[in-house]
Amino acid sequence: MALFLSLVLGTLASEDLTCLAAALLIQHRQIGAGAAVSACTAGIVLGDVALWGVGRSVGRAALSWPWIAKRLPEKRFDECRTWLRRRAAGAIVVSRFLPGTRTALYLTAGMLDVPALRFAGWSLVAALLWTPAVVLSARRAGLTAIACGLAVVLGARLVMTPERRRRVLARVARWSRWEFWPMWIFYPPVAAWIAWLALRFGGLSTMTAANPGIADGGTVGESKHEILSKLPAEWTIPFVLVGAGIARDRIAAGSQAVRDRGWHYPVIVKPDVGERGAGVRLARSAADLAEYLAKETRAVLIQPYHPGPFEAGVFYYRLPHWSTGRILSITDKQFPAVVGDGCSTLEELIWRHPRYRMQAALFLRRHGEVRDTVVGKGERFQLAMAGNHAQGTVFREGRHLITPALERRIDDIARACDGFFVGRFDVRYGNAARFMAGDDLAIVELNGASAESTNIYDPDASLFAAYRQLFRQWSIVFAIGAANRAAGARTTPMRRLVALVRAHLHAAPAFVISD
Numbered sequence: 001m002a003l004f005l006s007l008v009l010g011t012l013a014s015e016d017l018t019c020l021a022a023a024l025l026i027q028h029r030q031i032g033a034g035a036a037v038s039a040c041t042a043g044i045v046l047g048d049v050a051l052w053g054v055g056r057s058v059g060r061a062a063l064s065w066p067w068i069a070k071r072l073p074e075k076r077f078d079e080c081r082t083w084l085r086r087r088a089a090g091a092i093v094v095s096r097f098l099p100g101t102r103t104a105l106y107l108t109a110g111m112l113d114v115p116a117l118r119f120a121g122w123s124l125v126a127a128l129l130w131t132p133a134v135v136l137s138a139r140r141a142g143l144t145a146i147a148c149g150l151a152v153v154l155g156a157r158l159v160m161t162p163e164r165r166r167r168v169l170a171r172v173a174r175w176s177r178w179e180f181w182p183m184w185i186f187y188p189p190v191a192a193w194i195a196w197l198a199l200r201f202g203g204l205s206t207m208t209a210a211n212p213g214i215a216d217g218g219t220v221g222e223s224k225h226e227i228l229s230k231l232p233a234e235w236t237i238p239f240v241l242v243g244a245g246i247a248r249d250r251i252a253a254g255s256q257a258v259r260d261r262g263w264h265y266p267v268i269v270k271p272d273v274g275e276r277g278a279g280v281r282l283a284r285s286a287a288d289l290a291e292y293l294a295k296e297t298r299a300v301l302i303q304p305y306h307p308g309p310f311e312a313g314v315f316y317y318r319l320p321h322w323s324t325g326r327i328l329s330i331t332d333k334q335f336p337a338v339v340g341d342g343c344s345t346l347e348e349l350i351w352r353h354p355r356y357r358m359q360a361a362l363f364l365r366r367h368g369e370v371r372d373t374v375v376g377k378g379e380r381f382q383l384a385m386a387g388n389h390a391q392g393t394v395f396r397e398g399r400h401l402i403t404p405a406l407e408r409r410i411d412d413i414a415r416a417c418d419g420f421f422v423g424r425f426d427v428r429y430g431n432a433a434r435f436m437a438g439d440d441l442a443i444v445e446l447n448g449a450s451a452e453s454t455n456i457y458d459p460d461a462s463l464f465a466a467y468r469q470l471f472r473q474w475s476i477v478f479a480i481g482a483a484n485r486a487a488g489a490r491t492t493p494m495r496r497l498v499a500l501v502r503a504h505l506h507a508a509p510a511f512v513i514s515d
Contacts, residue, residue, distance in 0.1 A: 003031045004039045011043030012050075018043065019134045026135070033136065041124075041131045048106055048123040055110020084112050086460070089122050090177070096126035170357040178463045179389070180358060193471050197478040202485075207474075208492035210449040210481040213419020216492045217481065218448010220500050224301050225272050227446050230417045236443040237428070238263075239303045241272060242293065250293045254302055255286055263304040265289075272299040280386040306428040306442050309335075310435070312398055315453045316414050317422040317476050320483045325411045325421075328473065331454040332398030336363075336383040340375025347371040349381075355459070356383065359392050395457040401436055409438030417446070421480045424451035449477050 003025065010018035022036040031039075084091065088109065095105045109119055174180040198204040208217040213230065215222055225241040240257040242250050258267060269292050270280040279296065282305060283289040293300065311333040318325030336356055338349040347364060351357045363383045364371050375381050384392040414420055426444040427435075434440035453473045456466035485491055492500075 004035055007031075007036060007039035008043035008046065011040055012047050015040075015044055015047070016134075019131060022135050037132050037135050040135060041127045044127045044131060045120065045123050048102070048127075049116075049120055051103060051106035052110040052114070052116070052119050052123075055107035056113070056116075058107075058111055084109060085114055087177075088114050088118055089125075092119065092122040093126045093129070096130045170351070170360065174358045177358070177459070178466070179457045179459060179461075189467055190470050190474070194474055197474060201478045201482045203491070203494070205491040205494055205497055206481040206485060207449050207477050208481065208497065209484040209489040210422050210477050211420050212484055212489040213417060214423075214448045216497070216500060218423055219450050219492070219497070221273055221503065222448055223272050224270075224274075224445050225299075227417075227448070228301075228443070230420070231443060231446065232413060232416050235413050235441060237303045237306050239301050241299060241301055243299045244297060247294045247297075251290045254289055254293050254300075257302060258286075258289070261304075266305045268303045268305050269293075269296075269300055271296065272301050280388070280391070282385050303444070306444070308428045308430060310430065310432065311335075311393075311426065311428050311444070312401060312435070313395075313454045314410055314425040314427055315423070315451070315455075315473070316410050316425060317480065318411070318414065319480055320421065320487060324408075325414055327402050327407050327410060328476070329453045329455045329469070330398035330401045331457075332396040332401065334394040334396060335385060336392050336394060337380050338375065338383065340377055340379040340381065342377030343374060345372050345374055346381060349375060350383070355394070356392070362392055389454065389457045394459070395454050397455045397458045397461065399455075401432070403436045403438075405438040406436050409441070413443070420446075420448075421484070422477055423448045424454070449481070 007018055007022055007025075010021065019040050022031070022040050025031045026033050026036050091105060092109070095102045106119075106123075178186065194204070194207075198206065208219050211217045214227060218227070225239065228236055228239055238261065240254075240261065242254045242257065244250075254269075258265075265286065265288075266282050266284040267289065268280065269283050269289060274280075281288075281292055283292055289302075313331035313333065315328040315330070316325055317328055338346070338353060338356065340349065344352070346367060347360075350360050350363050356363060367383070386393065389395050410425065413425075424447045426447070427441045428444055429435040429440045429442065431440050453469050455461070456469050481491070
């Protein structure tokens with residue numbers, strides 16, 4: 001009992017040292033493994049709750065302290081409290097594995113009124129994941145390995161600067177935000193739902209009949225040029241296709257097309273077949289266009305740059321027996337930008353931003369040539385121009401933009417595209433009021449049956465809400481496909497569908513993902 005209480009109290013001084021000491025005690029048979037792990041776990045949770053309690057006792061009184069009041073006004077305080085309450089689980093568990101982050105987080109959790117039971121519960125979960133792994137692995141490793149582990153822990157605390165710690169925390173924080181999860185983690189429940197729909201509606205190929213007017217329903221590998229050609233020209237951004245071939249000929253054809261149409265630089269250039277914004281580039285000059293066409297070997301689409309400054313993803317659907325279609329969702333796209341202070345470099349500004357640092361590698365690769373440039377005070381530096389979440393654009397729920405007038409306009413455009421029933425329009429516009437009135441919209445591209453209802457990536461959206469939206473979307477796709485098939489529409493044979501998916505997965509990635 002004395003050893004048990006000593007371990008409990010020891011964690012209050014140093015959790016890491018106490019866990020390593022517990023491993024030595026187990027190795028020398030001074031205490032059982034279960035008792036040692038339980039003691040360390042109890043002490044760790046007790047210490048966590050104590051830190052939370054200190055923060056809670058300070059609470060809003062801290063807002064009156066000059067140092068905090070200057071950096072955290074009351075409005076920002078409320079915003080931080082809402083954010084941390086929503087993401088308490090991920091933040092608490094992740095911090096357990098990041099040296100130097102726990103004290104600040106747990107004090108802040110108390111100050112921001114994170115509920116006691118929620119905090120204690122997730123602290124216990126984190127401790128149960130952390131403590132047995134440390135204690136028992138150290139026990140197996142032996143004294144030498146324990147000494148090495150202790151040196152690593154102490155060294156990390158000494159060597160890891162606040163800046164380095166911030167970067168490590170940013171990378172790990174991505175895992176607490178489901179919107180950044182890899183597809184192989186996020187999509188299994190959706191894949192299971194699609195499999196159920198395939199059984200219910202008579203096969204996976206049913207979805208390829210959702211849009212009979214688009215090759216394979218727009219499931220995979222559809223041509224942007226082919227689809228845009230079916231839409232009314234007055235509502236689309238002009239475009240020209242430069243086919244695959246010899247680089248010299250492609251460069252000449254692309255430059256000539258820009259001149260013949262009287263377009264001015266910059267222009268947007270992107271692969272004719274591609275997803276998630278891969279390969280999209282803003283060519284600011286003829287030299288930029290030539291460089292792109294020399295490196296990108298596939299057929300590409302060139303469009304004049306639409307200044308926006310707004311962009312929306314409008315997900316539309318119409319069941320075959322309906323007289324008019326509906327808007328399922330709108331994504332309000334917000335292009336990321338940092339504002340300079342006159343003394344920080346672009347790289348420093350990115351790493352300091354609470355969201356953009358989570359995609360710092362992407363932004364710094366894109367703007368590598370100017371990463372060390374000091375951004376002027378008040379100067380706005382835009383980090384992305386492609387309206388794609390994977391390329392750094394922030395997606396927000398845009399339901400407030402839906403109006404009867406906009407819905408009628410989108411329905412008119414969709415019905416003009418023969419054989420189109422479901423998909424997402426990516427639209428640029430300059431004035432929100434005129435856009436909502438259906439008068440100001442320029443279609444960048446139209447995606448078919450496999451397009452996402454991208455409002456799910458709103459940072460404030462829950463994982464449950466995202467799955468609910470995707471399940472509904474795919475149910476609509478299969479219902480439309482089944483109705484069209486019953487009316488005589490052809491479906492893509494499974495052999496071809498599998499070949500298309502395989503070719504898509506094995507296709508060489510676009511060489512550039514920058515603006």
